[in-house]
Amino acid sequence: MNFAIVGCGHIAKKHAKAILAINDAKLLAICDTDSNRLESFYTDYKAKKYTSFEELLNNKEIDVVNICTPSGTHAALAIKAAAAKKHVILEKPMALTLEDADAIIHACKKNHVKLSIVHPNRFRPAILEMKKAIEAKKFGKINLVNASVLWNRNDDYFSQASWRGTKNQDGGVLMNQAIHNLDLLVWLVGDVAEVQAYADTRLRNIEVEDLAAAIVKFKNGALGVIEATSTIFPVNYKESISMFGESGSAVISGPTANWIEHWEFEGEPKEHSQYMKEKIKQDPFGLPGHQHMISDMIEAVKNNKEPAVTGEDGRKALELVLAIYKAAEQGKTFKL
Template structure:
């Protein structure tokens, strides 16, 4: 059995717990959190050993192979570096880090101490997204002209007020780093690195330190043009999350309130029957095997086969670097006003 520990027992930790319980060969050995009441509750729920201090856990439980880092984002780097120094593999929630410097520190530690590090970008495993990746890799849409990523969501003021670290630059980030990062990861995974970025970001409706709305245009190295729209200011509820692709031989829109449905799909090399069959497969099981479960399973396999994870921490940092470019562009634009 590969022994796992979860560090940070907030909301997202539940997904890691569910995934570990579902993966054959994975076992939760310990949990770590500075909130004593929450830690006691997790210990009672899981039967895992409980620790307030990461270093004590690493020292007392050498049998732990993988650390799942689920803390506020600003704490990822110091915790990941400590775990890597202790020779433990890492699964790091998004974003891998809030700054390029912190991310580079993690990547240096991973390389120096010879551990494996995975970034949590589960949207790559959604069936509709996998079919889109297949179509692009197969050239189904021909030469791509432009793409669009949209996140029109609601995160009301109560969401940001529930913890003092939410919406801060030091611990959380704004709509780009916290919500749209999955969509930016998908754009980079599907279309490759970005060459040019122009962006505007602002804090319009929420009382927080970071941006609640952002708009950007990008040019990929391939020449493909892209538009990104991200907001947590949409009234009352999540409205839309989508990835749209437009090419010389067709187009596709993966959308819905969360991007898991084929909303549009037209392709000159596919019959209407083939497209209908594709839609039916997605509608039958739009989520597939949960992405967190896939990531936990992949880490177990990567350890046994001594290979890199499918989505590495270095992969995860590509989206962080793109967001950094967007925010730099936005600040430059504001300084000219």
């Protein structure tokens, strides 16, 4: 299948490397309105160059368009790609409003093309083990979960591009960094019923939050605690997903949430906990998440099935971010 990458910034490199690593995939085209950035990207990833998105869409050989542009541009580009009968792989967040997210989903369904939202953390080996434990009901009734993103995005990061840190094109630490972890919470635990939250811009000169804390109540009764910031001094500290149930406890943590820190279940010997830690330690990253997503799209198209991360999945993560914003703005519980 032939792929085109639109937007040749930092994240586009992960897409390009993933496409090049898969036998059934070919990077056919690249597109950016900045000719210098396009030329620089072309140096490493040879493909047909376009500065016009519309012109790229006219290329009938292209099967899938990977959209890697600033978040605020996602909706317009994805809708155009769907209208041109191209399947869409869309970087997170899928949009900045639910209206735009719904418009993207509708356009893809109307034009009978596949839509996949980039939440590659689902494919981390430790996270997959947690998902399997949940599906096997090893936790029993899940009671408390936690998502923590304690990272650093300094002034140099925000000055690299004018759209970074803006409300209309980017969003803050929840929308840009922690949305992956919110996606994991919903995927692992289930839909959220209501939210209480605080959010603020404390240390960075940006339009959006650099600090947020929230308590969420899931529809199944479990509670979740979310903490996210881009202000940790001097570099990223840690990222973690914790889950505690009536018959099991697990914590996945590290500079990124790739290592098992704690793993204990009723009826399992303590040696198994150490075995699981060592098993993940041997290969904490596994196959790159973007590579999983490219392969999954190919399978979805060939077998006419839904991608692993659907537009509806992307919408749920976005809805939770926006609910936290609303709860923080209103100073009261926000019901989804």
